[in-house]
Amino acid sequence: MTIIFGCGESAGTQSKKVFPIDPKELSFKKGDCFAFPIDSNNYGMAIIFDYQKDEEGLWYSLLYTNYHSDTLLQNPSLTNIYVFGRKITSTLNEKGYEILLDGEYVSDSLIKVEKHFKYISNVSLNGQIAKLGGYGAATDFQTFLNSLRFALKQRSSDKKEDNLIKLLFPKNSEGYYPLVDFTK
Numbered sequence: 447m448t449i450i451f452g453c454g455e456s457a458g459t460q461s462k463k464v465f466p467i468d469p470k471e472l473s474f475k476k477g478d479c480f481a482f483p484i485d486s487n488n489y490g491m492a493i494i495f496d497y498q499k500d501e502e503g504l505w506y507s508l509l510y511t512n513y514h515s516d517t518l519l520q521n522p523s524l525t526n527i528y529v530f531g532r533k534i535t536s537t538l539n540e541k542g543y544e545i546l547l548d549g550e551y552v553s554d555s556l557i558k559v560e561k562h563f564k565y566i567s568n569v570s571l572n573g574q575i576a577k578l579g580g581y582g583a584a585t586d587f588q589t590f591l592n593s594l595r596f597a598l599k600q601r602s603s604d605k606k607e608d609n610l611i612k613l614l615f616p617k618n619s620e621g622y623y624p625l626v627d628f629t630k
Contacts (some may be wrong), residue, residue, distance in 0.1 A: 456585065458510065460485075465499045470562065472503060472504075473557075476494055476569070477568045477570055478493070479563060479567050479569060480493075480565055481518055482564070484591070487514075488514050489513075489515055489518055489613075490510060490514050491519060492549065492567070494508060495507045496578060503553060503554055503555070505555070505583065505616050507530045507550070508549045508550055508552055509548070509582060510530040511528060511529055519566050520566065520567075524626045525626070527625040528622040529547050529622070530547065530548040531545050531546055531548055531559065531581055531621060532580065533625045534546055545580040545627075546577050546578065546580070547579055547623075548597060549581050549585050550582050552583075552585070552590055553583075553584070553585045555585075556587065562587045562590075568623070569629055570630055571628055572629060575627070600621070601621040
């Protein structure tokens with residue numbers, strides 16, 4: 447049995463039995479980019495980082511990005527895309543820290559709902575550099591958006607702001623890392 451913990455979790459809090467995945471079960475792959483509606487006028491973007499299977503089914507981890515637009519993204523330029531993350535002190539790394547990327551596990555059934563998530567393209571993530579940090583789990587779209595809002599507020603200097611668009615452009619840039627740093 448494998449037990450997986452997110453940042454700040456301890457033994458017994460979120461442990462589930464993880465099952466092997468037959469590649470034929472996967473509808474999507476690491477690096478697949480998806481647009482999703484932030485509100486009635488704007489879209490955001492998330493990127494599949496990983497996947498796992500437990501007793502509740504198949505889950506894809508989506509990395510949050512700072513992307514937003516009022517038009518549906520067709521082919522993202524990686525130049526101005528940043529992913530959410532955090533620096534964690536590490537004596538195992540010569541830099542003295544690791545950057546762990548934050549996101550949300552979403553159920554296979556949720557990510558397949560095209561009105562919520564629309565496939566855009568794929569970026570090549572480097573698994574040696576990119577590592578998963580904090581995450582939650584969402585089986586419905588509103589939970590996913592609430593989790594995004596919470597993650598944005600954590601990186602904002604204005605913790606009371608509730609507008610997702612305004613939160614995507616924080617005054618405090620700590621916690622945002624260029625996507626190109628994690629590609630091959």
